Amino acid sequence: MTKTLNLLTSLFMFFLLLGSNSSYSAGGHDGHDDEHQTKAAEGPQGGRLLTEANFAIEVTIFETNIPAEMRLYAYADGKPVEPDALTAKVTLQRLDGQQDDIQFSAEQRYLVSDISIAEPHSYSVDVNVEYQGKHYHWHYDSFEGRxxxxxxxxxxxxxxxxxxxxxxxTQKTHLFGVISAPPTARFNVRVPYSGIVSQVLVQQGDAVSKGQLLARVSNKTTLKQYDIISPAAGVVTERFFNNNELILDEILFSIADYRQLYVELSAFPNDIQQLRLDMPVTVFSLHHGETASSSISYIAPQMTEGHIARVRAVISNSSGYWRPGMHVEATVLTAEIxxxxxxxxxxxxxxxxxxxxxxxxxxxxxxxxxxxxxxxxxxxxxxxxxxxxxxxxxxxxxxxxxxxxxxxxxxxx
Structure with a gap:
């Protein structure tokens, strides 16, 4: 919305200034005239007509189904002149300083240029013609898009x-996907014997280290107390029992290690053709502009029923910003050319x-x-x-x- 308003403001300012500033100019193009200039004389072929006494040259550009070429038609006393009865040279001086020197040869009822006339057809023109021992010269401006x-x-x-x-x-493929936890990042902590939970030392959401004491359980038969320790570093995602509760062969805690996460991306058939393992990937949060860098580690060998293939990258999550379930956008660098x-x-x-x-x-x-x-x-x-x-x-x-x-x-x- 802001970009649109800026564009509209610029356009309004431009036309406001245009109405009060005379430093703007834009030209017509060969017979290519505009409403601010006197219309150039037009010849029988629709081109610019240059006259001196009873002699005239008509300058045209012909570009129907062929590269643009300049054609000159000559007239004396209002009648066509055979093209092999005269010689001509035209010089085009362009805005960037380039000069096109054009020679001509006779063809049918006109002289045709020896080079194609490149766009834009915007230049100062010098026309020099020799006819019956007399030299003719004209100069005019033919500007367009200026x-x-x-x-x-x-x-x-x-x-x-x-x-x-x-x-x-840097050619890129844009994909969308979701953050997920690797299967190896989930741990269920069970008790080795049935017993009574005598002490729970962590809460759901607590960060724990590998080997950390999580709880104590008293054996139901021997009444011996034993320690429950964490099998890995991570976060306690679930706690299923409280103090003094009976626990059998059940899960006491669930722990997840989110220091590395999967980025599961969806790729359509056209995308898959461009993707290869180890291509660089940049992952973007859809919420706060955070990014992470990785590379493609897996491309599914089959498509889903929705004609989508799964593409995976693994990202580091040492900051804890990325969470399973977050929707993301990713760009894959497919080529540098x-x-x-x-x-x-x-x-x-x-x-x-x-x-x-x-x-x-x-x-x-x-x-x-x-x-x-x-x-x-x-x-x-x-x-x-x-x-x-x-x-x-x-x-x-x-x-x-x-x-x-x-x-x-x-x-x-």
Whole structure:
């Protein structure tokens, strides 16, 4: 509940500041315009139309069922120009300083780029064309998924950042279970002869040591008194007789040694496939946040009728905190996987139906479309879309997404 309130507060503060602060900006994308900017001229193919005198170049991005490529259409006096009648070069300058130099070759009725145009399609563009001995040059900005804000606004909206680098993924399986006492931890103290309990020296709940005197019993026949001693260290869990009572071949006390306890865990079939003996286990109390460390000592060879297999770990209980019957949660460390690049899962937003993070360059944030690999509870491997060492928004990145969406930026080509 507290986390939800914090998010709502951050979002409210963001839009309140947005209404009174002009330092925010988000751009459109190639013909990718927004409501705050003058709409760029559009050509017959739906791309950005660049004109000089009677000559024009239309810049488009084609990405239907193929990797995105840039296509240039040429026009002279309003009529199409054959693509082999001109040469062209386009330079894309990206926010992170990367420069893409693009050459073109003739194909059908257009020039096609020699490289794929990587996401995001957000860059400053320089277009250079040679046609009939004349050189043409255009420059324009085509931004998308970009937000600018200063340190003060970042602090007020709670945006935090981190550096994307290598990580060791710690893959875990989460199980639930209950604490129980090992069968060898229970001791029933009987009298060797029938007799009268002459003296009981301990009470239920008392801690006792091995060899400690627990009671005295008088033999019924000989009237000889003999001592009853504890067979082990532990706690008196049951006391069945009082002074001066007759006892036959019966249990006088029950004693339990809880210095070591079982953690009996329930594992479903999908969990069992990942588990092995000796894997590290961390046990969590569901009540007070106490933890204990152990390893898997037993995996049942059969499933129960509920399609659950029993998995066991043994924990030390020298503090006496853990008690049989307590319900617990446990995480089993199933794998540690070094990866070259990973980001926090909390940083991920969706933009144009793709998972993204917001990379930071100075006071500007811009989306980075990512491809993912393996993951753990907190981090996910990045296989493409982000450079190592990039600073990115980790907390409250939804504020950045909200501003991008508010700007009305589109991805039309």
């Amino acid at each position: 937000v600018e804000l200063n340190e003060r606004i970042m602090g007020l909206t709670g945006i935090a950042t981190d550096i994307a680098n290598s990580q060791t993924l 070094p990866v070259a690049l990973a980001v926090k899962k909390s940083a991920i937003q969706r933009y144009r139906d793709m998972p993204v993070v917001f990379a930071r360059y100075g006071n500007t944030f811009e989306v980075r479309m990512l491809q993912f690999g393996r993951e753990d509870d907190d981090y996910i491997e990045v296989t493409s879309g982000l450079k190592p060492g990039t600073e990115y928004a980790t907390a409250n990145s939804f504020v950045l997404k909200a501003d991008v969406l508010k700007s009305g930026a589109s991805h039309a080509h």
